[in-house]
Amino acid sequence: MEFRVLGPLSATASGVDRAPTAPKQRQMLALLLLNANRTVSRAQLVEELWEYSPPSSAIAAVHTYVMQLRRTLSGCGARGVEGAGRLLTRHQGYQLVVEPGDLDLDVYEGRVTLARDILARGELHRGAEQLRAAEDMWRGDLLVDVVPGPLLQAAMEVIDRDRLAAVSRRIHTDLQLGRHHELLGELRALTHQHPTHEDLASHLMIALYRCGRQADALDAYHRLRLALRAELGAQPSPRLGELHGDMLAAHPRLELPSGVWGALSLSLDLAVAPFGAAAARAGATAVSLSG
Template sequence: MRFCVLGPLSVVDGGIDRTPSAPKQRQMLALLLMNANHVVSMSQFVEELWEYSPPSSAVAAVHTYVMQLRRTLGGRAAGETAGPGRICTRDQGYVLRVGPGELDLDLYEEEVRVARNSLDSGALARGALELCAAQRRWSGQILVDVPTGPLLHAAIAVVERNRLDAVGRRIRADLDLGRHHGLIGELSSLAHEYAADEDLAAQLMLALYRSGRRVDALAVFHRLRRALRDEHGAAPSHRIQQLNTDILTAHPRLESPSRPQWRLSLDLVAPHAAAERPGPRPGSRVPAVQEFRRRSSHASR
């Protein structure tokens, strides 16, 4: 059985489409998949489906939806020949059992982890290629056709943030490899979508500058400054202001390196050996899921 969440929700079993059509069942299945092989409590289901205004029949409705999902999915996890089926009752909640390689999100995040290891070891071309392959697993916005409540919204935000981080890593590697000409279109689209993202703006500025478009690179800085002011009431950071100054003065450190020497994010003017910013590693399933489950558990109390 194959479960897909990186785009429209899809469940396919031996060529048979088992994707539920009812909105509440789709929403429950999505929540179970984002917590694959872990228990989702009754209170979490109720909060996700009805937020803060559940009907008096909410618990009974959840039991009914689970029964319908069990009938729709059928089957068992990969490698199992007997057992209660995919959805099991456990600890006053339910768990959806998903086997290795059955969920596209798991496959994607494992591929990103492998790619990050390649980049960290200095294999930039291989790492960039591996990240491109991982990105091809996406067929649109995650769970694009599923209604979302507060718990799914939080889970999706974590995955989307990690996806953007992975894209940034790949672009950074391509810039180090001197592929700036081919990045301008993609970066322009991303910088338009995430107008207040300083990392994307910095990468676009560098790609434009290295392509001989200094005026356009400076225009990106001014658009970023307006977006930060309008959306957050903030000013550009010192590092991207320094990048803007370096572009104005045509500083030699901005030239495309013959070998990787500079970190190509907001730290464009810092040596590559500068310490990475702390935080969860993009593409790592465990931090994303832990963060989501921690928020879910707190909200359900």
């Protein structure tokens, strides 16, 4: 059985999606999947499904939902075992057994971990490709068709934060490879969605600066400063302040690392294209984390 959470929820076996249609059962399945192979207590399920106002029959209702979920996953009534045998009763809770490769989130996280190992060895091209392959697994926002309770929402926020960190790491690697023209559209979209995210802002500043657009790069810093003040009552970090100062002074360390130009191949024609044409092509390929 294949489980998918990187977009709409699905649980597919033999080409048939056996994910439940009832909202609370979908919510329960989603929480079990984000805690795959770990026990989720009945108390946690009650908190997730009813937050702070559970009915007196909450525990009985959880038992019923689990029974129905087992039948739904099996697709074969009460005697089915393919999906039902994955949902185990543990002491005061339940555990959904997921084999390696069955859950798209596990595969995605494995690819990101592999990419980090590759990048740690200095293999920038391979690392960037691996991170892009991981990004391509997403079919939309995480569990986009499930209404989360407090526990599911908290778990989803951690995954979304890690997803954005992986995207930022790939963009940083692409900047090291001299792909600043290609990144402009994507970075504009991302900084619009995440106006207080300092790493994305710094990536946009560097990409603009290396495209010969120093004024736009400085403007990106000021937009970040205003957003931080308005939303968080904060100021840009010293690291961003130093980057801003380097741009004002046109410091040589902001230029491409030595040897990058000679290493470029497929992106070389884009890197030396006129700024207007390059920006137009980058804008045409802008992507959004919302899928």
